[in-house]
Amino acid sequence: MKDLTGTRVGSYEIVERLGGGGMAVVYRAVQQPLGREVALKALSPELFQDDGFVKRFEAEAKTLAKLDHPNILPIYDFELAEGMAYLTMPLIRGGTLRDILNRGPLDTLSAWRYLREIGDGLQHAHDAGIVHRDLKPTNVLIHSDGRAMLADFGLARGAGQPTHLTTVGLAIGTPGYMAPEQVMGHDVDRRADIYAMGVLTFEMLTGRLPFIGANRMEVAYATVNAPIPSAAKLNAVLPDELDVLLAKVLAKDPTQRPQSVKDLLGQMAKLPQRRAATGVPVAAGARAATAPPSPPHPAEAAATRMMVAAPPAPMHGSPPPTPSTGSSGGSSAIRTLQMMGVKPARARGRFILNSHVANLIHVARDVTGVRWPEIAYTAGLAQYVDQDPPNDEQLAMPVEYLGRLNEAFETIYGAEAEDMLRAWGRRATERWLAEGRHGMGGPRWLVPGRQRKLAGIVKSFSEAMDNVRGEHTHAWLQVDEFQFWLVNFSNIFALGRIKTVKSCHVWVATIEAIMRWAGLANDWYVEEVECGCVTGTFDCVFAIRSVET
Structure with missing residues (x-):
C-alpha cells in the first residue's frame, strides 16, 4: 500500500504512519482547520476495489458510531472519497x-x-x-x-x-x-x-x-x-x-x-487475589500484588513521611505487613499505623457537606436508571426519587445517608453490586473533579516526580474529604517509595454496615478515578487493605502501591 505520509486526504494532513495490516493502515494526522491530531485508518487501495471489503470497513464505522462508552474508542468521521475509504478516531498515545x-x-x-x-x-x-x-x-x-x-x-x-x-x-x-x-x-x-x-x-x-x-x-x-x-x-x-x-x-x-x-x-x-497457602514461590516475572512489602533499608525508614493533622511521631521498624482483617482482635492495619505515629480520629459530627451528597445522589440516579426509585426507597431516601438534595456548602446532610445508599445497592443488585458501586464511585468522582469544587487544583499544577506528585494528590484529597466531613477524619502515610496508605476513620460509606468481606468499592473506585485524573493510573494501583465493615470499627485503610512492586 502506498505510504500517504506528507499528503492531504480531505481535511486531514497525514503526518506519519503508525502501523497497519493487510486490510488497512493507521496514520497520525492533523484535522484542519481545527489543528486536532487524530488517528486516520485508511482502507488499502487494492481492497477499495472489492465491494465486500468496503462494506466491511463501512460496517466498522457504523458499529463504532453506535457505541458511546469510556472504554470503547469512539469514531470522529468516515469518508468515501478520492478513490479511498477512511475513518478517523482519537489519537491514543498510551500504547496497547x-x-x-x-x-x-x-x-x-x-x-x-x-x-x-x-x-x-x-x-x-x-x-x-x-x-x-x-x-x-x-x-x-x-x-x-x-x-x-x-x-x-x-x-x-x-x-x-x-x-x-x-x-x-x-x-x-x-x-x-x-x-x-x-x-x-x-x-x-x-x-x-x-x-x-x-x-x-x-x-x-x-x-x-x-x-x-x-x-x-x-x-x-x-x-x-x-x-x-x-x-x-x-x-x-x-x-x-x-x-x-x-x-x-x-x-x-x-x-x-x-x-x-x-x-x-x-x-x-469473588476470586481471592492469590493462593491462600503461605511460602509458595512466586513464578518468574510475576508481580505479586498482595505479597507483604520487604523491610526497607534503615535510611529509607528514616525518610518515611507521615501527613496527619498532628505532628508526626518518630517512626521505627519495618513497614506494616498486609494485615489479616478477619476480626478486630487479629492483626490490625489501624493498630499498626497508630504504632507508626498516626493518631486515631473519631468523627463527632452528625452531618456532612450538602454538595457532596447531592453529587452522589445525582450520579446514583444516572447510574441506576430505571432502578433508582427502587434504590431510593430501599435506602429510605424516597424524597430524592425525582430531585437532588440542596447543592450548597452547608453541613446539613445526615452522615448515615451514604451508608444506607451503599447497602441499598448491595440489596438490589446482588452479585452485580460491586460493578454498580464502582461505576457510582468512579462517575461521581469524575463529576466532582470536573466541577472544580474540590479545592485540589488541577493536574497541570502538580509538582513533578512520581512520588511527590502522588503525595500532593493524597494530601489534597485527604484535606478535601475532611472538608466534606467538617472535621479531621482522614490521614495518610508514605510507607516507602513503593506505597502510600490512606486511612478513612468513620468511613461514611461503612457506617452501620457489618460485612464478612471487604466492601468499600465506592472508595476504591474514587481513589482510582483521582489517580486517572492526575495521570498516575499507569504507575500506581489501589487496594483496600482493611475494611471497617469487616472489623466493625468502620475505619478503613487503603493502599496505593507502585506497579513496580
Missing part, C-alpha cells in the same frame, strides 16, 4: 495492552482492573447487539489516563447481521484468541468474546496463551481439542479458584461458559 504484557505477567490487581474496564466496554457493545470477534491485546488501547479502551471493530458483527461480509467457511479472527466454534468457521455470538476474555485473563496472569503451537494450524487444533491448562501451575501465586473459573470461560461448548460479561466479571470479583 500488548506493550504492557511484553514486559511480563501482571499482578492480579492490575489484571482485574484492565479486565473490568475491557469487560465494561464489551458488555456495552453486547447490549447494543455487537459482537467484537477479535478481542486481543493489540486491540486494547491504553489511554493516557490509564484507562483501557476497546478498538478495532473491523470484524465486529451485529446480531442478525448476514455473514456474507466474511468469507464463507473461513475462520475470521486471531489464532489463540478465537473460540473453538470460531476456529471451525461456525457462526459466533457474544460467548466468543467471553472466551477471548478468558484467554486475556490467562495471558495477563501467566505470560502465555492457554493454547500454543508452532503455527496457526497447531494453535487451532489445540484450541478445539487440547485440555485447558492450569494457570495456577504456571504462576504459583494464583489461586486454584482461578482455574475453576477459567475451566468454565474457556469451555469448548459455549453453553458451558458464563452467558454474559457481567456474569463473568461478577465471578471474577
